[in-house]
Amino acid sequence: MGALHAGHARLLESARFENEVVVASVFVNPIQFGPHEDFGRYPGDWDHDLMLLGHAEVDAVYRPSAEEMYPPNASTRVHVGGVTEALEGLARPGHFDGVATVVTKLFAAVAPDRAYFGQKDAQQVAVVKRLVRDLDLGVEIRVVPTVREQDGLALSSRNVYLSEDERRAAAGISAALREAADAYATGERDPIRLRARLAARLALEPLVKLEYAELVDPATFQKPGTLAVMAARVGKTRLIDNHDLAEPFPG
Numbered sequence: 001m002g003a004l005h006a007g008h009a010r011l012l013e014s015a016r017f018e019n020e021v022v023v024a025s026v027f028v029n030p031i032q033f034g035p036h037e038d039f040g041r042y043p044g045d046w047d048h049d050l051m052l053l054g055h056a057e058v059d060a061v062y063r064p065s066a067e068e069m070y071p072p073n074a075s076t077r078v079h080v081g082g083v084t085e086a087l088e089g090l091a092r093p094g095h096f097d098g099v100a101t102v103v104t105k106l107f108a109a110v111a112p113d114r115a116y117f118g119q120k121d122a123q124q125v126a127v128v129k130r131l132v133r134d135l136d137l138g139v140e141i142r143v144v145p146t147v148r149e150q151d152g153l154a155l156s157s158r159n160v161y162l163s164e165d166e167r168r169a170a171a172g173i174s175a176a177l178r179e180a181a182d183a184y185a186t187g188e189r190d191p192i193r194l195r196a197r198l199a200a201r202l203a204l205e206p207l208v209k210l211e212y213a214e215l216v217d218p219a220t221f222q223k224p225g226t227l228a229v230m231a232a233r234v235g236k237t238r239l240i241d242n243h244d245l246a247e248p249f250p251g
Helices: 006-018 046-055 095-110 122-134 157-161 164-185 191-202
Strands: 023-025 060-062 114-118 140-144 208-216 227-234 237-244
Touching (some): 060 095, 114 122, 164 191
Antiparallel strands (some): 227 237
């Protein structure tokens, strides 16, 4: 959606390495934002984005307008059931309908063999995989690991909203995931206790308000599972992150 950073660059690098032709879409999708979310102020710098896309040697950039994507009186939405009904789906009603609709339209426009998504948006990945499977879209979904700052904070376009103090506090989200992964590695398997570890670590950060911390199956987003998923507000900024506890935390 623009405001491109090193996480997006990693997606482009993966696509460039594995394919002969790479197309990048840049589109801030209005129908995946709720009425009180940040659509009107979502960060963006087209000159910077175009430079990053050039460095990544993409072959084409698809940058439609909202009017092109959603003509007047457009009334069709794509709904994916099941996997959308928990966590982000509850917190952001209609969000995944917006995601599924725009992804379907982008796939129809480009007809890619492969599409690249970041692991940071784990529930989105699950939704897109189910969409492709259920509608026989014939696109291979490639998932690229989350790119993190040195202190573990997952890269996000919304990180620019954070003050210096909030930025330091936000690192507590990845620290909680790391502690839970360490506990899992030493034999802890009880999802209630692992979830409590996530919440307890976030409680040490006064500027961070935890919205949810759960352990889910990465394909269905049903409990229980090994994928630890979290959402929290740092000041006014909402951030998400996740990590499969069966894997060592990076770094």
